[in-house]
Amino acid sequence: xxxxxxxxxxxxxxxxxxxxxxxxxxxxxxxxxxxxxxxxxxxxxxxxxxxxxxxxxxxxxxxxxxxxxxxxxxxxxxxxxxxxxxxxxxxxxxxxxxxxxxxxxxxxxxxxxxxxxxxxxxxxxxxxxxxxxxxxxxxxxxxxxxxxxxxxxxxxxxxxxxxxxxxxxxxxxxxxxxxxxxxxxxxxxxxxxxxxxxxxxxxxxxxxxxxxxxxxxxxxxxxxxxxxxxxxxxxxxxxxxxxxxxxxxxxxxxxxxxxxxxxxxxxxxxxxxxxxxxxxxxxxxxxxxxxxxxxxxxxxxxxxxxxxxxxxxxxxxxxxxxxxxxxxxxxxxxxxxxxxxxxxxxxxxxxxxxxxxxxxxxxxxxxxxxxxxxxxxxxxxxxxxxxxxxxxxxxxx
Amino acid sequence: xxxxxxxxxxxxxxxxxxxxxxxxxxxxxxxxxxxxxxxxxxxxxxxxxxxxxxxxxxxxxxxxxxxxxxxxxxxxxxxxxxxxxxxxxxxxxxxxxxxxxxxxxxxxxxxxxxxxxxxxxxxxxxxxxxxxxxxxxxxxxxxxxxxxxxxxxxxxxxxxxxxxxxxxxxxxxxxxxxxxxxxxxxxxxxxxxxxxxxxxxxxxxxxxxxxxxxxxxxxxxxxxxxxxxxxxxxxxxxxxxxxxxxxxxxxxxxxxxxxxxx
Ligand SMILES: Cc1ncc(C[n+]2csc(CCOP(=O)(O)OP(=O)(O)O)c2C)c(N)n1
Ligand code: SF4
Numbered sequence: 001x002x003x004x005x006x007x008x009x010x011x012x013x014x015x016x017x018x019x020x021x022x023x024x025x026x027x028x029x030x031x032x033x034x035x036x037x038x039x040x041x042x043x044x045x046x047x048x049x050x051x052x053x054x055x056x057x058x059x060x061x062x063x064x065x066x067x068x069x070x071x072x073x074x075x076x077x078x079x080x081x082x083x084x085x086x087x088x089x090x091x092x093x094x095x096x097x098x099x100x101x102x103x104x105x106x107x108x109x110x111x112x113x114x115x116x117x118x119x120x121x122x123x124x125x126x127x128x129x130x131x132x133x134x135x136x137x138x139x140x141x142x143x144x145x146x147x148x149x150x151x152x153x154x155x156x157x158x159x160x161x162x163x164x165x166x167x168x169x170x171x172x173x174x175x176x177x178x179x180x181x182x183x184x185x186x187x188x189x190x191x192x193x194x195x196x197x198x199x200x201x202x203x204x205x206x207x208x209x210x211x212x213x214x215x216x217x218x219x220x221x222x223x224x225x226x227x228x229x230x231x232x233x234x235x236x237x238x239x240x241x242x243x244x245x246x247x248x249x250x251x252x253x254x255x256x257x258x259x260x261x262x263x264x265x266x267x268x269x270x271x272x273x274x275x276x277x278x279x280x281x282x283x284x285x286x287x288x289x290x291x292x293x294x295x296x297x298x299x300x301x302x303x304x305x306x307x308x309x310x311x312x313x314x315x316x317x318x319x320x321x322x323x324x325x326x327x328x329x330x331x332x333x334x335x336x337x338x339x340x341x342x343x344x345x346x347x348x349x350x351x352x353x354x355x356x357x358x359x360x361x362x363x364x365x366x367x368x369x370x371x372x373x374x375x376x377x378x379x380x381x382x383x384x385x386x387x388x389x390x391x392x393x394x395x396x397x
Numbered sequence: 398x399x400x401x402x403x404x405x406x407x408x409x410x411x412x413x414x415x416x417x418x419x420x421x422x423x424x425x426x427x428x429x430x431x432x433x434x435x436x437x438x439x440x441x442x443x444x445x446x447x448x449x450x451x452x453x454x455x456x457x458x459x460x461x462x463x464x465x466x467x468x469x470x471x472x473x474x475x476x477x478x479x480x481x482x483x484x485x486x487x488x489x490x491x492x493x494x495x496x497x498x499x500x501x502x503x504x505x506x507x508x509x510x511x512x513x514x515x516x517x518x519x520x521x522x523x524x525x526x527x528x529x530x531x532x533x534x535x536x537x538x539x540x541x542x543x544x545x546x547x548x549x550x551x552x553x554x555x556x557x558x559x560x561x562x563x564x565x566x567x568x569x570x571x572x573x574x575x576x577x578x579x580x581x582x583x584x585x586x587x588x589x590x591x592x593x594x595x596x597x598x599x600x601x602x603x604x605x606x607x608x609x610x611x612x613x614x615x616x617x618x619x620x621x622x623x624x625x626x627x628x629x630x631x632x633x634x635x636x637x638x639x640x641x642x643x644x645x646x647x648x649x650x651x652x653x654x655x656x657x658x659x
Binding site: 038058 | 449465467468469498499501524526527528530531533542543544545546550
């Protein structure tokens with residue numbers, strides 16, 4: 001029997017970690033991730049899990065210790081936010097390059113300076129080319145579900161890549177949500193035992209291997225990177241398969257994205273994470289009044305499900321992309337919109353693209369701001385200009 | 398003679414302090430601005446560099462130049478300032494997490510380089526700002542939110558590390574001894590080369606609560622009892638040294654500093 005809990009987002013992450021029962025967790029606390037660490041420390045102290053938990057001295061050390069433990073053949077997890085993720089940067093690439101299936105919760109928070117502890121997606125968006133799979137979660141339920149699936153995706157023999165599960169800081173991490181949790185047996189059966197692949201484990205006494213070595217100018221670095229790309233591409237299939245398997249176990253299926261009200265729609269809003277809740281609640285009213293507009297909530301950002309996404313988005317007249325991060329390039333807008341624009345380039349029909357940047361440093365995306373965008377979209381002339389200048393929602397005058 | 402208040406260095410409109418009732422940070426800030434006043438430091442010639450943490454928010458209240466940096470890196474930022482503008486008084490405010498845990502490497506090398514900075518490390522034995530997690534200075538077996546059944550690791554002694562790494566001036570005070578603290582900070586600022594003032598300080602909200610010292614009073618008493626003047630400490634037999642620490646000026650030497658050698 002699944003249990004229904006009323007817990008905050010960080011507890012949902014800790015609950016998933018309890019069921020995953022990783023061999024090693026190396027962490028450093030940072031707001032708003034901290035409660036994940038504290039809750040999990042309780043599980044460790046109470047002997048509820050068998051995890052070796054190391055309270056290391058920085059996030060750089062946290063990721064390094066995770067890499068060491070994963071290279072030694074363990075199931076390994078960590079969690080961070082913001083500056084913590086930034087400090088891990090060097091090691092993020094190492095984890096991915098060594099093809100180590102580490103799973104990490106990233107509680108999205110803005111980056112300094114000036115210092116700000118509230119939500120935006122600058123942290124994970126900055127890590128988008130680091131070789132990590134990135135799954136985004138609207139609420140605590142999706143965070144929990146994504147974490148269980150992340151372990152399977154990361155460890156899949158066709159993939160072997162680290163996975164970052166993102167969720168919005170404070171808005172979700174610190175708010176109480178309804179979370180349906182699998183019973184432990186079912187969760188463990190879904191997760192299975194971790195089998196480290198031969199040739200990938202440092203601690204294979206029978207077959208010692210060296211990993212990460214410099215093999216010179218005429219070596220295979222280039223090929224290793226190409227192999228990472230291919231693994232990313234294969235991950236698309238694996239993510240779908242595991243999403244389907246998870247549906248059978250939990251009743252909640254997962255694909256690359258989730259749609260709301262897109263049948264017959266002319267305008268499609270694309271967004272990540274918690275903003276989707278606010279947008280959906282406004283769309284409900286707009287649609288009741290006959291507006292032809294719906295929502296595509298993207299879950300999988302890495303690997304980029306470009307082909308399928310392009311085909312779907314090309315069906316609309318207008319695509320409005322909400323970005324909670326900004327590419328500081330002088331008016332280029334947000335990273336999500338940039339990727340969507342590139343993806344649509346090859347389509348015969350290209351919808352009009354409108355980019356709304358919102359919520360930097362935790363600026364609230366209110367229902368009124370969503371309405372403001374929806375009104376603007378509704379009033380746009382029928383003759384589309386291909387791409388409009390970036391809009392900044394909720395910016396103080 | 399009226400005693401220094403340090404008020405002229407404080408942004409009065411930012412008061413009252415955001416720190417918890419009973420936090421030691423207010424006392425340390427008081428000692429710091431009094432030291433500034435007694436030394437006659439000019440605001441425009443003084444830069445306070447902070448990391449991130451409860452103590453790292455001290456710059457919110459100061460009218461000197463201030464650079465609010467990132468967690469653990471304040472000394473590296475400060476090194477840049479001092480290298481380019483050796484005439485400035487550069488005072489670096491860090492917690493124990495900031496200063497000697499995540500920022501431990503910068504701490505070692507600032508002391509080794511003997512660069513003319515004054516580090517005021519408020520050691521409250523845990524990460525106050527993030528909710529009382531274990532730090533590099535949390536005593537072994539003590540409780541924090543991430544060591545619920547006691548810290549399995551040993552603690553680091555920031556003064557011993559700074560002394561070994563080559564700092565010209567090393568002193569330890571406590572938030573119980575405000576006057577002495579002010580005097581140490583003055584010596585530290587005046588001394589050329591790298592100076593460390595470690596301040597043992599109460600965090601009743603987290604560290605105290607988890608270690609049976611819920612009130613500020615209980616924490617201050619604990620610090621008062623632990624703090625033994627260096628001379629007395631040196632006379633103690635090894636077993637008696639358990640559970641206490643020497644306070645006062647621990648190291649004072651005049652090795653050439655970074656700017657002099659450069
Ligand atoms: C790279 C990075 N990791 C983690 C944090 C989160 N963080 C902010 S303050 C802090 C610890 C504060 O402890 P300490 O330095 O001892 O100062 P105190 O709050 O106790 O004064 C942490 C872990 C951060 N800001 N940056
Ligand atoms: S949490 Fe601790 S260190 Fe921070 S203000 Fe409160 S008492 Fe002071």
